[in-house]
Amino acid sequence: MKELTIQQKKVLQCIKFYIKKTGFPPTRADICRELGFKSPNAAESHLRALEKKGYITIENGASRGINLTENTAEKSQTIPVIGLVAAGSPTLADENIEKHIPYQESLFLSDFDYFLRVKGLSMKDAGIMEDDLVAIKKTSEVRNGDIVVARIDDEVTLKYFQSSGNQIKLIPANDDFDEIYISKETEGFFIEGKSVGLIREN
Amino acid sequence: MKELTIQQKKVLQCIKFYIKKTGFPPTRADICRELGFKSPNAAESHLRALEKKGYITIENGASRGINLTENTAEKSQTIPVIGLVAAGSPTLADENIEKHIPYQESLFLSDFDYFLRVKGLSMKDAGIMEDDLVAIKKTSEVRNGDIVVARIDDEVTLKYFQSSGNQIKLIPANDDFDEIYISKETEGFFIEGKSVGLIREN
DNA sequence: AATTTTACTGAATATATATACAGTATAAAT
DNA sequence: ATTTATACTGTATATATATTCAGTAAAATT
Numbered sequence: 001m002k003e004l005t006i007q008q009k010k011v012l013q014c015i016k017f018y019i020k021k022t023g024f025p026p027t028r029a030d031i032c033r034e035l036g037f038k039s040p041n042a043a044e045s046h047l048r049a050l051e052k053k054g055y056i057t058i059e060n061g062a063s064r065g066i067n068l069t070e071n072t073a074e075k076s077q078t079i080p081v082i083g084l085v086a087a088g089s090p091t092l093a094d095e096n097i098e099k100h101i102p103y104q105e106s107l108f109l110s111d112f113d114y115f116l117r118v119k120g121l122s123m124k125d126a127g128i129m130e131d132d133l134v135a136i137k138k139t140s141e142v143r144n145g146d147i148v149v150a151r152i153d154d155e156v157t158l159k160y161f162q163s164s165g166n167q168i169k170l171i172p173a174n175d176d177f178d179e180i181y182i183s184k185e186t187e188g189f190f191i192e193g194k195s196v197g198l199i200r201e202n
Numbered sequence: 203m204k205e206l207t208i209q210q211k212k213v214l215q216c217i218k219f220y221i222k223k224t225g226f227p228p229t230r231a232d233i234c235r236e237l238g239f240k241s242p243n244a245a246e247s248h249l250r251a252l253e254k255k256g257y258i259t260i261e262n263g264a265s266r267g268i269n270l271t272e273n274t275a276e277k278s279q280t281i282p283v284i285g286l287v288a289a290g291s292p293t294l295a296d297e298n299i300e301k302h303i304p305y306q307e308s309l310f311l312s313d314f315d316y317f318l319r320v321k322g323l324s325m326k327d328a329g330i331m332e333d334d335l336v337a338i339k340k341t342s343e344v345r346n347g348d349i350v351v352a353r354i355d356d357e358v359t360l361k362y363f364q365s366s367g368n369q370i371k372l373i374p375a376n377d378d379f380d381e382i383y384i385s386k387e388t389e390g391f392f393i394e395g396k397s398v399g400l401i402r403e404n
Numbered sequence: 405a406a407t408t409t410t411a412c413t414g415a416a417t418a419t420a421t422a423t424a425c426a427g428t429a430t431a432a433a434t
Numbered sequence: 435a436t437t438t439a440t441a442c443t444g445t446a447t448a449t450a451t452a453t454t455c456a457g458t459a460a461a462a463t464t
Binding site for chain 2: 062068073108109127
Binding site: 008 | 439440441442443444445449450451
């Protein structure tokens with residue numbers, strides 16, 4: 001999608017805020033009032049620019065006929081929370097789902113698939129504490145230094161990822177825990193995904 | 203909340219559907235078209251009934267000025283993110299607001315007023331890292347062990363709170379930092395609020 | 405039995421609103 | 435170098451829209 005100018009961003013923010021506040025979109029005059037414009041045509045032309053760039057649609061002739069595009073409006077959804085149990089993989093199967101919590105798409109910088117409820121303190125020095133919810137993006141494409149969800153047979157752990165050649169090192173962020181060395185081809189070894197965010201509910 | 207008649211339910215559903223479809227509320231004429239009424243006053247009086255029963259609010263004089271009540275539509279809101287700068291208190295003044303992020307009411311167990319962007323590692327051992335967003339509830343009622351936002355003159359810090367008698371101890375969660383001892387009556391000392399949650403965006 | 409609420413039609417109207425037109429000026433793209 | 439996009443002010447206007455008033459009629463409430 002085409003980039004917006006600073007003023008266009010302001011107008012778009014203004015529309016979002018107005019809808020949140022009132023429940024319906026602003027008129028040209030409302031936008032002028034909010035942003036200090038003195039002519040309704042200032043708002044009009046910004047709206048047409050936003051329309052042209054695909055951020056909104058405008059129903060011609062309708063009052064307040066502004067509609068935020070799907071990309072523009074943050075949709076609220078629910079996302080599952082999965083318990084990190086010693087035996088049992090974090091799948092999206094019903095029996096593993098602790099609960100669903102609401103979230104906004106743009107909460108984190110990257111999108112993600114589920115929350116993992118952390119047990120234990122093996123990633124303490126990375127600021128990941130017991131009962132934290134780690135946002136996990138399901139992917140096997142991980143890079144050195146990523147915090148990953150690794151499965152070894154039925155055991156699931158959250159660790160730093162470090163690979164060199166054929167060997168993978170899973171490094172805890174806590175001196176009380178040991179590093180795990182494993183070969184890429186090991187039967188039952190699998191990278192479930194990586195951490196892209198965290199929520200602490202206390 | 204007072205019960206709705208079948209027709210009133212139809213009108214309410216019509217409004218919800220129209221908003222979902224178009225992004226903005228219907229006019230009286232729109233409702234008539236959708237439900238087959240021949241007079242705009244049919245819609246008008248239904249709207250006033252819905253308003254009277256608390257399902258919607260109507261902004262008088264505004265076109266499409268229909269707003270679904272909180273009970274009627276669960277709205278998502280935005281909450282400000284405030285930078286924790288060495289000099290300058292975390293107020294909700296515009297100049298301190300980094301950005302707004304969307305959130306759902308039930309994201310954390312407690313409600314809160316703003317997010318504080320963490321600078322430095324003074325609370326590292328509590329799992330609070332640089333650039334984390336700490337959810338702050340504005341209150342001066344804090345208990346020993348709470349993580350609080352304390353202001354001393356223009357300096358704002360995030361620390362564990364510990365009080366005994368008239369003396370307050372502000373304890374970092376990092377051995378590299380020193381504890382702060384202060385009297386309750388100290389001029390310029392103030393508890394801004396306490397941490398009730400955390401978000402890490404990486 | 406009397407009153408209020410619901411559920412409309414139909415007509416009228418003040419005003420809220422989108423939108424076009426005429427300008428000015430600067431920045432960006434071709 | 436010329437065109438296009440950005441970023442407005444200011445005026446004007448057709449029409450989209452809320453809203454009031456006058457009725458009719460059945461159902462629910464008091």
